[in-house]
Amino acid sequence: MTMTPCPVDDGVLERVRSLMDEHDDLADGTFPYPAWDELVVSGIPATGADGAADVADELALVREVSRADVSLGRILDGHLNAVQRLVEQLPRDVAEPELAAVRDGRLALGVWGADPGPQEGEPAHLEGSDDGTLRVTGVKTFCSGAGGLHRAFVLVRDRAGGRPGTLAYVDLTDRVVVDRTWFRGAGMRGSASHRVVFSGARVLWAADRPGTLLQQPWFAQDGLRTAAGWAGGADRVLAETLARLRGRGRDDDLDGLAVARMLQARRSLDLWLRHGAEAVTDAGPTLADEVTLARSAVASAVRTTLDTAAEVLGSRPYAAGGAVERTTRDLRTYLLQHRLEPLLVRVGRSTLVEGDRGERDPS
Structure with a gap:
């Protein structure tokens, strides 16, 4: 059964963005109830609770919420991970009452x-x-x-x-x-x-x-949701950077070069998330490797976006605070929580020993 997640309303995202700005100013570490409640009213946390959501649609949903706020996107990411595990991995007598409560907006996971x-x-x-x-x-x-x-x-x-x-x-x-x-x-x-x-x-x-947590394709999809959250944050930084550069009212080659590099990074995000969604949907024998490559490529594109924005904008937005500064610090911390290098080493070494099923004879 394929369920399409509810569309993300621009008004909801604007309210979420404003509420998370206020929450960040509190700096008290509490759960962001007002912003989460906005998502609940919109039905977003119920995505997938009636059956398996389309992978690409769900990644797009996490990306959009993370564009509004990376931290809130992280909470949604984990919640959707848990919803899928209820659907796929738990006995029906345990899962059904829990899923009903998720659909009603009574449980956050x-x-x-x-x-x-x-x-x-x-x-x-x-x-x-x-x-x-x-x-x-x-x-x-x-x-x-x-x-x-x-x-x-x-x-x-x-x-x-x-x-x-x-x-x-x-x-x-x-x-x-x-x-x-x-x-x-x-x-x-x-x-x-x-x-x-x-x-x-x-x-x-x-x-x-x-090893139940590591079972595929669910573990791979967990990782892709996280990558979609990173991509959403990069989308926010790109949008804010474009607005600031346009506000300068000048035609500058270095500004243009920076924007082109950020657009290139965004295209990389789009392509790799699409590839990851296809890999999870197919659930082939190289799923783990393909998702590792996708996650690493997304992380690299996000870092390119952050570095390029800092180079072209200078220190003012980071000193004064605001969306660029907060999204950047969120993403820097978030990326550090996921060490992808050991997974990449494993992919590379296994390819050297066993070969790559995707290799083509260049002749």
Whole structure:
């Protein structure tokens, strides 16, 4: 079943943009409820809850919301990741009531995978309880949407001190404390990506084997949604840069060269996201490699956009603040959260050893 996501209304995006500007000024790390509620009213977080959404359409949706605000796009990205896992990976008796609540706008979801670093607490793990249910105790970090989400797929250890890799669907409404003092940076602060401490949070479902989070094509699509969020931020920087350069009212070769380079980067974003969507839809044997290449190319094009904008605009927009400065700091931080180089090394080495199925004889 293919569902087309609801169109993104320009009025909704304008309101979201304004609300996230106000939220950023607060700098308090809270969940951006007003902006999220705007998305809920529009039906955007319900995308895919009735069945598998078209991959390209869903990526375009994440990109548009991220163009309004990268941090809010990050929360939506994680929510849609979780919605797809409910649809595809959970038993019907568990998934259906949850999906109904998502469709009604009553549940916000996420996927939390990062373990704490040294001195940040004991990694989250499963424990039994007196009532026979599984519980989660311990710590996760970089938990986007913390404080505003109701459920999350959490990557936990099977026991205290055990190996990581078990995927658990966890109720976040009780026995969960959000530590908003941990995330102190300015970049991505609107995403509420905090340290979370579990003290016996209820598990609604747990995978019966490790590696469930990494199953394809869903893991690849998770990564592509993130890349679409990066692209949306780059779209915002390009639009703001064009407006500023046009406002100068001059015909300058260096300005023209900068714009051409940014347009080239945008075309690269378009093509690679399209290629990634096709790869996920086909779900062929080289899916993981193709999505790795797409994500890396998108990240490179985003960095080109940011660097070129800084070169042509100079320091004023970054010193004075505003959309260019905030989107840039969000994207710089967001890109750092995803190390793609080890994945690229694996693609390159496997190609050297096994060959590339896409190679063509140049003769």
